[in-house]
Amino acid sequence: MASFDVIIIGAGLGGINSAYRLQQQLPHLSYAILETRDKIGGTWDLFRYPGIRSDSDLDTYGFAWKPWNQPSPIGKGAEILNYMKEAAAEQGIDRHIELRRQLRSASWSSEKQRWTLTVDDQSAAEGRRPLLYSARFLLLCTGYFDFHQPLETVIPGLENFQGHVVHPQFWPEDLDYAGKNVVVVGSGATAITLLPALAEKAARVTMLQRSPSYIVEIPSNRSGRDSWLSRFLPSWILHPWRRLISMLWSRYIFLSCQAHPEKARERLIGMLDGKLPPHLPVNPHFTPSYFPYDQRVTLTPDGDFFKCLRSGKGDVKTGVVKQVVTDGILVQTTTKEGDGDNEDLFLGADIIVTATGLKIQIGGGITFEVDGKSVSPSDQLLWRGSMMQGMPNFGLMLGYTSISYTLGLDAAVLIFCRVLKLMERKKATTVIPRVDPGVTLSLRPYDNLTSTYVLRGIHLLPKVADKAPWLPRSSILSDYWAAHFGRIDTCLEMIKGEGPGLQERKKTS
The missing domain is CATH 3.50.50.60 (FAD/NAD(P)-binding domain)
Structure with missing residues (x-):
């Protein structure tokens, strides 16, 4: 069984950006990126229709740490894909990517304080037993739409x-x-x-x-x-x-x-x-x-x-x-x-x-269990736009819908990295977002867009509420301030295991 401190699911914009932030801020942690497809790029490898381009400028849609040097700020599909490959290679991220690895299920054990992942090897012969991976932290960067099925629209005849x-x-x-x-x-x-x-x-x-x-x-x-x-x-x-x-x-x-x-x-x-x-x-x-x-x-x-x-x-x-x-x-x-x-x-x-829209899907069809009980990210509250209520050592990286998607991804992973650093200081091995006892929350919609694909899939998106830290994202400026300077110790249960803490565990592995 391959074992890592962090396993990132998805080698698109979110996965590559998360890997960069992780190796810059927590370089002592081991990580791997598992990607279902046979190439990196996510959306930009999947979509290949004529004229495909970004609908945001690459100064914000691109990575904060990798300049977009093309004459036009609106990138063509092939240009964006090359930019992502370049970014991954320059930072050594590509060496951590395992292609044709489709995550089927993820199971958390409080006793072991680890996630066990069941992964299909898409390059192997049919009938081969799935691969097993183990990780202390699971970071989901699979986007918000179904890669295998578009939005079903009835067109008569x-x-x-x-x-x-x-x-x-x-x-x-x-x-x-x-x-x-x-x-x-x-x-x-x-x-x-x-x-x-x-x-x-x-x-x-x-x-x-x-x-x-x-x-x-x-x-x-x-x-x-x-x-x-x-x-x-x-x-x-x-x-x-x-x-x-x-x-x-x-x-x-x-x-x-x-x-x-x-x-x-x-x-x-x-x-x-x-x-x-x-x-x-x-x-x-x-x-x-x-x-x-x-x-x-x-x-x-x-x-x-x-x-x-x-x-x-x-x-x-x-x-x-x-x-x-x-x-x-x-x-x-x-x-x-x-x-x-x-x-x-x-x-x-x-x-x-x-061209009738995308089908919303959170988690790429993966099934999740926590101590033998089935859980779904869509049924949980989203903590500070980055972690899920009741799901230990778990991050969900989603971007914005009204402005550049990547800005939201970056704000989320910055908060996630700060939480891991806080765990190191406290010598904690498990972190679980939880609603404080006695607090009454009123649910709010995750997104206020009225597009057909959003309205039809809104029930599949994570839940947000009317009180911090469960609020929906308000703006990129306030989110970036919170990511760098905001409080991150509220509504978090941190558990110290019998063994060493996060940093010490890495040193002894």
């Missing part, structure tokens, strides 16, 4: 279609869409990315949406001032500066939209003036029914989405799918919001792309 039906999560490498008519069902970031990318080869691409999203044009290259600074400032100064400015700016935009939702709505819709072709009115095609940041605002670098619409190779239809037939989709379109003036339309298609 889809089984009748005789062309290709594809989901962006599992894009076929050999799919030939050149000269074809493509219909992309959806209106989120993926659909808005796909439309201009597919239109480069397809005869025509239509985005079919039930309801619109806010779409904001951003420049793909950095500002002139930033380019000027990059000539004189070293990267160890420039990167933190870029990161800080982007964090502050995104926080300002978010708070402004929350404080003045009507004005924000008018401003974002007003920014569409002159960007749309005459046949596509703002209402109903670009007038969302919700306020900005009730769902995430989508971005289009250099307005490539709008350019595609103006070129005539791309189009948008708003309505409800009545029926999919052998060669296309019958749609009841909306011609004007709220006036009941609808008409039926046929969209001919050779390919239908179902």
Whole structure:
């Protein structure tokens, strides 16, 4: 049985970042990263649809400790994957990664004060017995969506279609869409990315949406001032500066939209003036029914989405799918919001792309036990955004949904490392977040986004409450302050084992 102080599950952004923080702050601890896939990268290795890119700037979406040196702050999928591989290699993290290791179950023993992991070796012959690993701490960095199944969406008659039906999560490498008519069902970031990318080869691409999203044009290259600074400032100064400015700016935009939702709505819709072709009115095609940041605002670098619409190779239809037939989709379109003036339309298609969202899953389908009793992270309260109520020596690394995901991951692992240091000082071997006796908590939603995939999977997300340290995350600035300077000794039960403490145990192993 392979034994480590810490085992990290997942070699995506969260796993690589957690490994870096761990080896920088607690270099005396041994660790391994177990990754199900045959390559590192997580999301950025899985998703390979045309045009895939980040929907946040890499100054904040990237690692705090690894500058993003590309001319554009919006990274393409292949660029981000290479950046992650580079980061892992530079820090020696890649030497700790074991690929094709799928964690099936994790069982905690209070007697042994260790997790025992049952792991399938994906590279082994079928029928081979699973591998066993042992760890004092288990750090889950598997993200928040199901890698094996997309969000199930009922599209009437889809089984009748005789062309290709594809989901962006599992894009076929050999799919030939050149000269074809493509219909992309959806209106989120993926659909808005796909439309201009597919239109480069397809005869025509239509985005079919039930309801619109806010779409904001951003420049793909950095500002002139930033380019000027990059000539004189070293990267160890420039990167933190870029990161800080982007964090502050995104926080300002978010708070402004929350404080003045009507004005924000008018401003974002007003920014569409002159960007749309005459046949596509703002209402109903670009007038969302919700306020900005009730769902995430989508971005289009250099307005490539709008350019595609103006070129005539791309189009948008708003309505409800009545029926999919052998060669296309019958749609009841909306011609004007709220006036009941609808008409039926046929969209001919050779390919239908179902960009209808991700299926939320916490823990990657792993089963957990604590002293023989089944537990689920989704049923537990989240302690300071990083550990789970009642789960010993266990960390859950989740990022933000409204702003750059990686910022949340980093805040969570910084707190986790501080807890381990506190355990060393107290010579504790086990830590368990617990609600103080006599305290009454009222549950709050983990996330306030109203996106379909969030609403359908909200029950699968960890629980948060109305009192610290069980509160939902409030902002990146307060979270980073808490990660570095906030109290971390509340609602934690620390147990001293019969043997040596954390640091001493490592020295004797």
